[in-house]
Amino acid sequence: MAKKIGIDLGTTYSCVSYVDEMGIVRILDNREGEQTTPSVVFFEEDGRAVVGSTARDAGAMNPERIVERVKNYMGDADYRFYANGKEYSAAAVSSLILKKLIEDAELALGDEIEGAVITCPAYFGDGAKYATRAAGENVVLSNGQNLQVLRILDEPTSAAIAYCNSKHEDMDKTVLIYDLGGGTFDCTVMKITINGDEKVRQAITTGGNHQLGGKDWDAALAEIVRSKFCDATGADENEMMADPECIAWFSENIEKAKKNLTSRESTTLTLNWGGYKERIEVTREEFEEATAPLLDQTILLVNDMFEKKGMNVISDIDEIILVGGSTYMPQVTNRLNAEYNKPLTSYEPNKAVAMGAAIVASEWTEQQEAPLPIGFGGAGDEQQETPVVTDAILSKSYGLRIVSGGEYKVLNLVYKDSPKPCAGNSADAGQPLVITNSADLVDEVPILVLENTSFERIISLDECDPVFVEEPIKFDGAVPGNNAVSVEIAVDIDGIVTLSLTDLVTGRTYQMRPKRKLDDVVSIGMADAQSTSLM
Amino acid sequence: MDEKINSVPEATEEVSSNNVTVADVFVDNQDDEVECVAAAKAVECATPAVEAAQCEEPAVECEESVCEAATEAEPAVVPGASVEEIKQLLELIAPHLAAVRNQIVHYKEKDVNITKANKIMQDYREGFEEKMFKSVAMELISLRESCRKTVREFGMRQLSLDEYKKYLGFLVYDYEDLLVNLNIVIDGDKVIYNKRDISEAPVSKITLAEIEEQTYPELPEITDYTFEGIANYLASVESYYDSLLKDNAVRDRAIGTYIDHAALYEQGVYQVMLYPVISRIARFYDKLSADVKECVENLTEDNAGELYCGCMTRTANALEGMLNECGVLIDEYVSDSYELRKHRLLKTVPTDDPALNGRIVKRYCDLYTMGNEVIYQMKVDVYKATT
CATH class of the missing domain: 2.60.34.10 (Substrate Binding Domain Of DNAk; Chain A, domain 1)
Known part of the structure; x- marks a missing residue:
């Protein structure tokens, strides 16, 4: 029986999930055996495309043929990518990423896919969501039909749905979802009511910063290490950062060091560059001090969101749900505790968004018809009535x-x-x-x-x-x-x-x-993307 | 047995379509070689998936068809023996071969179960390798490449004796960091891994890979139908089955060893497979410390570079052995041209020569693979043609 899946179409990584016959939400591996697929596309000279981990490798010699972080351009009518004499809109490139995700999902499930719920950031406006839906509908399935995009779902809402789904005891709570990922920060307030089998989720407000995420913490830690090394050895920091081997070392070791600081009070790295060697110790205290302003930004965004809504975290929130891999850092929980003194729950930080999408997909019934597919010239011809x-x-x-x-x-x-x-x-x-x-x-x-x-x-x-x-x-x-x-x-x-x-x-x-300004743009490259074979 | 007999008519029909029958072989052909080939062909027709004389099953089929042919058809005339004597001999052979066949079938079934268990263990190991061995391997790779980079860049800067001593000391500290990252604690003679004392854990002497690499001898063929020839044939067949059964026993033992380990340690059954390499990693610390201490004590202006690089190289080599034990293969070459997946491009070097496009300029580290998976790419600089 054809399946309905959830797709977390991320800026840097994407993830596919589904709800199995036992009602358990599962993340699907791609054909490379990974649970997440880098949202990277490389266009080969012969017209084929590579999507995922190998795209970066494939494109290393020809970086002008690689597209990364295309999600940032989804609502941008001026964005174009050129390859092999053809031009592609952001939606067309995203369509290739979705094609890869769908093909791998069908392979993993051994079954056809008929529809998908695709997530997007809460800050996406009409244009970006329109482009996302068009990208999904452009994917042709193994049965020759176009993918049915069941819903475009906000990421924080999706995470909240996954959390709600995991709860089975009766509850009536207003929660704050604090989602600090690798590249974005989102916050959402949601009211969750569970009464026996009945679960009601009501979103109240949303906010965030799509330029703030774990990568900023990595950069801060790298700066600490570089600074200490250069102070100890007299090495030139600019020269270091111009050395590709040094850059590669940082990219391999800094995230590992950050994870070490999650469980230890300090971590030591040995940096070997330019004939110098130094053991650099970084304490958790130093790291947290250097990154405190980043954390402050998230708190300000949360408080601002509540203020605009005429609400208050302390009086109106029962619990804070932590989503996103960066919430593993102790400084996040410590700061939220100090600021709000509310119960904190960490729920599947790296998978919650994809899981929520799968749950919504599995709940989709024939009565809940998706809006008619968008043609590339305008909105749908009819408005389907859908329940609120x-x-x-x-x-x-x-x-x-x-x-x-x-x-x-x-x-x-x-x-x-x-x-x-x-x-x-x-x-x-x-x-x-x-x-x-x-x-x-x-x-x-x-x-x-x-x-x-x-x-x-x-x-x-x-x-x-x-x-x-x-x-x-x-x-x-x-x-x-x-x-x-x-x-x-x-x-x-x-x-x-x-x-x-x-x-x-x-x-x-x-x-x-x-x-829409996007109407003429979103279709650019769509036919080519549809006919492009993936390697 | 009855099933086998009932299957013969079908086989005969199939064989008949090729105008060859079992009966035809023994009635019409005097040539031994043609008989063997035709018998093999009859077997092929009956069991097309089985190739005669390649494994046990066709050996059974071959023997069986020979048995049945022997019981059904008139035996060929053999010099030095009468037809009646040959018949009697074959009747004597038949139950012996049947007993051997039953034994083989029994072991074959056991083999099937062992193969299944092997597969399950292998699946665990492969899944386990990805999660457990890989994390161990990545720590070893990181330190190994650090040692190799030190040797490769030796001479980039003139070091003082104090710096040599300091950097040698760093090697020991780096190894201590590695132990901490792997949750290994050395407490006197004890090795504590993930808070478990693994000092007494038995080390496997044979691996699944070694078992699977074992090849089996060819099934002997009867070529001499004299009494002596038949006696020799029986002896060689017995020896053949004997060796097969011994190999199975070896495989049994290996599985048994793994199962015993699994029974002893309830937490993370698959972690047991890590113990040998963890033990080796732990035990190397003392050797490394001693090596570094000796180098530091013997350092002079004249020999400092040699001792320093020597220590780094020995450490890198030891880490290589540990990586091999984790199932990691190390390739220091790969190819002259940039290869997707295996190479990680650090920078391109412009060139006017189109023939050089994509050629490797510089290699910074080795390639590390685990099974089909590249776990650490070789970092390279590559020529890129400007025209």
Whole structure:
């Protein structure tokens, strides 16, 4: 029977999981026998592509053919990668990574895959999520069908789902998920209610910094070691860091040293460079002192998130769940204890996100149809009705450009942290529109839809980013130009935005055809990616 | 037996399709060689997956078909013996061969079970190797490559005697770090690994790899149908089966050893397989300390470099032996050209000569593999053509 899986499509590493017949969540090994696959793609000269660990090796001689960290560009309409005379969007490159993950999963399971839940960072806006879904739908399965993307799921929510799933005792808790990974930091507040077999997960708010992670701790430790070595030997630090063999030594030994400091008060490394040898001792105290500002940043982000929501960790949180490999460091637990004095639970730090995705995939039923696949020219033709799933909340607010006080501003119609799917319209917000002053029929509306992270009703245009290309947006029908109309912004369960227009005189509603800047871009390279063989 | 008889008609049908029958062999052919080949062919037709004279089963089939052929068909005329005498001889042989066959079948079944156990143990070992041996191997590799780098870069800077002594001392400290990282504690004569005293753990004298490498002799063939020839044939067959059974006994013993170890230690059954190499790693500390001490005491301006490099080299060689015991293979060459998976590129060196593109300029370390897995790539600089 075809399987549904969860995919943690990471910036540096990706992971696939599924729920087996016994209800146990399992991580699938790739064909190289690894539980995580580096999110790296190398384009061979013959048109084939290599994805994963061997991609870095394959691309070492030709680094211009390697793509890494493409996830950072998923919402970037200007991003292109060129190889073999072809160009690829970020979505097309991600499609190759997903293709590798799916092929390996089918091999590991010995069964077809029919659908997948794909995770993405909470900070991803409409464009990045749209591109992620398109990347998934571009994958052709072994049965010739395209992959059904069941959901695009926020990573912290996914981790919370995995945690919730592991609990069997009745509970009614509000938890903070503190997710410190290798390259990103996310925090989410979620309410979990378990009553017998009934489990309800309700996301409340989310925040984070996608440039902050364990790699910053590694860099700080490397700096300590380098500094001590150069002080002891007189070696030139710049020369050291220009030596590839020295760089390789640091990459092999620093993470190991950091892990040693998790269980010991100090660690010693012998660095051999330029004819000098020194044994460098680093104490946990030194390491924690050097990295305290990094930890402070995470605390500030958590406190800021609570403040914006009008909440308080100490009064509103029952427990803090630690996710992400970097939370193994004692300084994290010590600091959270000192700051908040709440029970701390470490739950599968390296696998929780993938596990949550698998759980959601396994819960998917035929009644819960995913939104129709997105064509590369616009949003889906119909809106499927889906039940409100409260473990998913908006990570952004969405609104329309208006003129207020003689200047452009943005009127938010749907707000960050609202459960998905959701919708808001301009009439309810007190802003019915008139398209023209003429009674002539019109079939387009000159509006601009923008996204932001504010909870305010009206905000400055500077704080927002456009979701769609600025041009009159067509709709399926025509209305007298001087009829009052209302524009509705709807956000589906995956966080993807659609628009509709209601003629307030006739009561008729028309689907709008907004154009994303990504619409012309996301398809670039998709056909090539689909037909590319993986080595 | 009945099954075998019942299978003969089928075999005959298959063989008949090739216009050769068992009966035909013994009725129509006088040539011994053709008889053997035809008999083998009959066996092949009957059991296409089995190649005659390659392993036990076809040996059984061969013997059996010979038995059955002997009981069913008229024996060939043998110089020096009458047909009746040959018949009697074959009747005497038949139960003997049947007893041997039963013994082989019994051991074969036991072999199947042992093979299964072998496989399970091997799977454990391979899975275990990945998790346990590999972590041990990585520590050994790190120190070995450090020693080799020291020797390779010797001369980069003029060292003082104090620096020689200091760096030699570092080697001992580095080895102590290795012991700590591997959770090995040396307490007098005791070796404590993961808080367990493994000092008395028996060391296997034979490994599965050694058993599997053993080859089996060819099954003897009867070529001389005189009494003496047949007697010699029987003797060689007995000797053949004897050696097979002994090899099985050896395999039994090895499995038994592993099972005994597993029974003795309940925590992490597979950890038992680490004990021999852990023991060796622990015992090397004293040798290393003594070696370094001797070098330090004998250091002079004239011999410092030689003693220093010598100590590093001896340590690297000892670590190589330990790595071999972990199942790690070390390759100091690999190839002249950059190879995916095996090489880790540190930097490219530009060249105008397209023929040099991808050629290795410099090797910084060895390649380390465990089974099919590369566990530590060889770091290299590679030429890259600018045209």
